[in-house]
Amino acid sequence: MIARRRLSVQGQVQGVGFRPFVFVLAEEMGLTGFVLNSAQGAEIEIEGRAPDLDAFVSKLVAELPPPGHVASIETEEIPSQGGTGFSIGYSAEEGPKSAVVLPDLAPCAACLRELTDPADRRFGYPFINCTHCGPRYSIIRQLPYDRPYTTMAPFEMCPDCRAEYTDPRDRRFHAQPVACPVCGPRLEFVKAGEAHVLGPEALERAAQALEQGLILALMGVGGFHLMVRADDDVAVRRLRDRKRREAKPLAVMVRDADSARAYAEWSEVEFAALTSPAAPIVIARSRGGLAPSIAPGNPNVGLMLPSSPLHHLLMQRLDFPVVATSGNLSDEPICIENGEARVRLAGVADAFLMHDRKIVRPIDDSVCRQLGEDVAILRRARGYAPTPFPCAEAQPGLAAFGPHMKGSVAVCGSGKIVVGQHVGDLDTVSARHRLKEEVDDLLKLQETNLTRAAHDLHPDYASTLLAHAAGVPTFAVQHHVAHAAALGAERGIADPWLAVVWDGTGLGTDGTIWGGEFFLMEGKTARRVGHLRPFRLVGGDAAARQGFRAALGVLHELGLSAKLDHPQASAVANVLKGESRAIQTTSAGRLFDAVSSLRAGIHESRFEGEAAMHWEFLAAESTAEPYPITLSSQGTKPVLDWGPMIAALLAQDESLSQASWRFHAALASGIVQVARALGVERVGLTGGCFQNQLLARLACQELRGAGFTPFEHREIPPNDGGIAFGQAVVISKGITLVDD
Numbered sequence: 001m002i003a004r005r006r007l008s009v010q011g012q013v014q015g016v017g018f019r020p021f022v023f024v025l026a027e028e029m030g031l032t033g034f035v036l037n038s039a040q041g042a043e044i045e046i047e048g049r050a051p052d053l054d055a056f057v058s059k060l061v062a063e064l065p066p067p068g069h070v071a072s073i074e075t076e077e078i079p080s081q082g083g084t085g086f087s088i089g090y091s092a093e094e095g096p097k098s099a100v101v102l103p104d105l106a107p108c109a110a111c112l113r114e115l116t117d118p119a120d121r122r123f124g125y126p127f128i129n130c131t132h133c134g135p136r137y138s139i140i141r142q143l144p145y146d147r148p149y150t151t152m153a154p155f156e157m158c159p160d161c162r163a164e165y166t167d168p169r170d171r172r173f174h175a176q177p178v179a180c181p182v183c184g185p186r187l188e189f190v191k192a193g194e195a196h197v198l199g200p201e202a203l204e205r206a207a208q209a210l211e212q213g214l215i216l217a218l219m220g221v222g223g224f225h226l227m228v229r230a231d232d233d234v235a236v237r238r239l240r241d242r243k244r245r246e247a248k249p250l251a252v253m254v255r256d257a258d259s260a261r262a263y264a265e266w267s268e269v270e271f272a273a274l275t276s277p278a279a280p281i282v283i284a285r286s287r288g289g290l291a292p293s294i295a296p297g298n299p300n301v302g303l304m305l306p307s308s309p310l311h312h313l314l315m316q317r318l319d320f321p322v323v324a325t326s327g328n329l330s331d332e333p334i335c336i337e338n339g340e341a342r343v344r345l346a347g348v349a350d351a352f353l354m355h356d357r358k359i360v361r362p363i364d365d366s367v368c369r370q371l372g373e374d375v376a377i378l379r380r381a382r383g384y385a386p387t388p389f390p391c392a393e394a395q396p397g398l399a400a401f402g403p404h405m406k407g408s409v410a411v412c413g414s415g416k417i418v419v420g421q422h423v424g425d426l427d428t429v430s431a432r433h434r435l436k437e438e439v440d441d442l443l444k445l446q447e448t449n450l451t452r453a454a455h456d457l458h459p460d461y462a463s464t465l466l467a468h469a470a471g472v473p474t475f476a477v478q479h480h481v482a483h484a485a486a487l488g489a490e491r492g493i494a495d496p497w498l499a500v501v502w503d504g505t506g507l508g509t510d511g512t513i514w515g516g517e518f519f520l521m522e523g524k525t526a527r528r529v530g531h532l533r534p535f536r537l538v539g540g541d542a543a544a545r546q547g548f549r550a551a552l553g554v555l556h557e558l559g560l561s562a563k564l565d566h567p568q569a570s571a572v573a574n575v576l577k578g579e580s581r582a583i584q585t586t587s588a589g590r591l592f593d594a595v596s597s598l599r600a601g602i603h604e605s606r607f608e609g610e611a612a613m614h615w616e617f618l619a620a621e622s623t624a625e626p627y628p629i630t631l632s633s634q635g636t637k638p639v640l641d642w643g644p645m646i647a648a649l650l651a652q653d654e655s656l657s658q659a660s661w662r663f664h665a666a667l668a669s670g671i672v673q674v675a676r677a678l679g680v681e682r683v684g685l686t687g688g689c690f691q692n693q694l695l696a697r698l699a700c701q702e703l704r705g706a707g708f709t710p711f712e713h714r715e716i717p718p719n720d721g722g723i724a725f726g727q728a729v730v731i732s733k734g735i736t737l738v739d740d
């Protein structure tokens with residue numbers, strides 16, 4: 001009995017070699033019909049004996065190679081047509097362009113095999129790729145994703161490449177960036193005072209430069225990397241000086257998985273993230289062996305594998321890992337263009353390894369870290385961005401402009417929210433310009449115009465000002481409600497649930513600085529049902545960098561005193577006594593700063609979160625009881641009172657490692673106390689504080705132990721990198737904040 005079925009396939013099925021895969025499978029099984037791209041994904045009509053059709057569908061789901069992924073298949077029985085052969089439908093049927101823009105992916109196993117096979121025509125060719133891997137988002141000027149609309153347009157395919165490109169049985173069928181040494185991009189090595197070197201020799205020269213301890217600017221996937229050998233502390237410090245990056249940890253690229261194991265300890269989930277096609281930086285426990293100035297005082301190291309064939313080829317020539325940090329000066333967007341890089345990075349890099357395949361937009365490396373139970377993406381960029389997240393209520397034309405620090409944007413399409421890449425802090429004119437470009441770019445790729453703009457409640461954030469300048473109706477979203485909504489939407493948490501939102505700073509609706517908030521999430525309401533005990537904070541923005549200000553505020557609130565060795569300490573203490581210019585805050589992040597200052601003497605942070613990170617790293621596993629932390633109430637609202645905890649922490653003479661442990665454990669127990677008081681089974685943890693691995697792990701453990709179900713972020717950053725998505729969710733779903 002011959003049957004015919006129409007299959008509507010959804011998931012990651014465009015630009016990943018899905019159609020050729022279906023073609024080969026159907027041919028192998030002797031089935032007839034066709035496959036084509038649709039607005040939702042792909043459509044297949046398949047004809048043959050019913051049991052064969054069943055087998056076809058199971059193989060389709062099970063054997064599709066990554067990054068392809070079938071999320072769902074809708075099946076419809078239709079009359080058989082008795083045709084012959086199987087065919088692939090082309091652009092004419094390809095529907096609205098808004099289908100999918102894929103991220104840039106590291107070389108697949110098949111391409112890596114060819115890259116290292118002397119018999120292959122692409123042996124050692126740095127621009128090898130196929131439908132399963134290679135550059136996408138970084139080379140797309142506009143949709144549809146077709147070679148003329150990418151930066152591969154100037155490269156005319158040679159007959160061999162064209163044959164692969166047009167053969168449905170080939171892995172490179174419609175692989176838009178397909179190229180080879182005959183027809184594709186080529187390398188160029190530039191060093192001051194020396195003749196330019198073109199072609200394969202450029203790679204050897206770049207490897208030599210790194211061997212000599214020089215700083216190399218390498219044109220990667222989403223822009224320039226600055227590289228220097230990671231086993232040479234003098235060289236690493238030279239890079240820090242020139243890049244004006246004082247202390248923030250630097251990422252390190254290792255040649256392969258074995259090397260990654262040599263330099264860090266990995267949990268299973270961490271290693272899976274490291275070796276995934278996105279090839280992100282993964283923060284793991286360091287095993288030493290690298291230059292100390294890579295991450296001073298930090299027990300962890302951020303490692304990544306080569307993210308492009310060029311990186312692979314370079315790393316194969318080196319017997320040491322290399323620092324790989326974004327090719328910019330601190331706080332500026334990453335360089336993507338050869339001439340621009342040579343000017344802007346002239347004072348930083350000793351040599352340049354570049355190529356002539358242009359990059360359309362800068363894309364940073366992504367960063368992942370295991371938090372409580374799973375790995376979360378802390379910085380969404382290369383390999384992940386842009387990503388559509390389903391949201392039934394989303395309407396095209398809404399753009400969310402995000403926060404001020406860790407800026408990123410989100411743009412709505414019909415039924416989805418497309419989350420853009422990490423742009424970074426918006427303190428510079430160029431970063432603000434980049435954020436606006438990112439909004440325009442994502443709107444263009446969605447083929448929609450801006451109709452509404454969401455922004456943070458804070459009136460002075462650069463993103464808020466950009467939203468207001470856009471000339472469309474604007475909507476303010478409270479910062480912590482955005483965090484909570486982002487987590488709820490990402491994980492699909494069923495109502496009602498308790499959102500624990502702990503971070504550094506966000507303007508509250510009462511004009512104070514929030515940051516230690518509890519919201520009951522139900523329907524369209526985010527009800528502020530509790531918070532940390534407030535304290536006074538002097539100094540506005542300076543308070544985030546200078547933890548001693550929080551320390552003094554905490555002492556003032558408790559009527560305690562302690563000597564703080566900072567030149568401005570007494571001036572700040574005097575302001576607190578007068579209470580005129582001190583604002584109230586419930587910030588958990590500032591509470592971390594306070595204890596790091598009070599107990600560990602870290603009064604200033606050289607980069608965001610340094611003081612709190614230092615405090616986290618001090619902790620050593622202990623059986624000691626948590627410090628006391630109590631639930632009191634302010635009106636009807638529970639207030640988590642850290643007063644007894646701070647008093648105990650100051651009074652008791654114990655090791656820093658135990659004090660830090662007991663502090664983290666106290667906060668975890670405080671979360672459980674609030675959850676118990678509210679009697680809600682599901683508890684979500686979000687906000688920058690939950691990048692703290694110890695806090696996240698203890699909170700998850702304690703919640704599970706007490707019968708609650710904890711939820712953490714995975715895809716969306718818990719830090720302010722998740723705010724734009726959250727803003728888009730809040731406005732799309734019409735969530736309102738109630739603070740009564």
Ligand code: ZN
Pocket residue numbers: 107108109110111112129130131132133134
């Ligand atoms: Zn490949």
Ligand code: ZN
Pocket residue numbers: 157158159160161162179180181182183184
């Ligand atoms: Zn070619």
Ligand code: FE
Pocket residue numbers: 479483503504505506687688719720
């Ligand atoms: Fe935040």
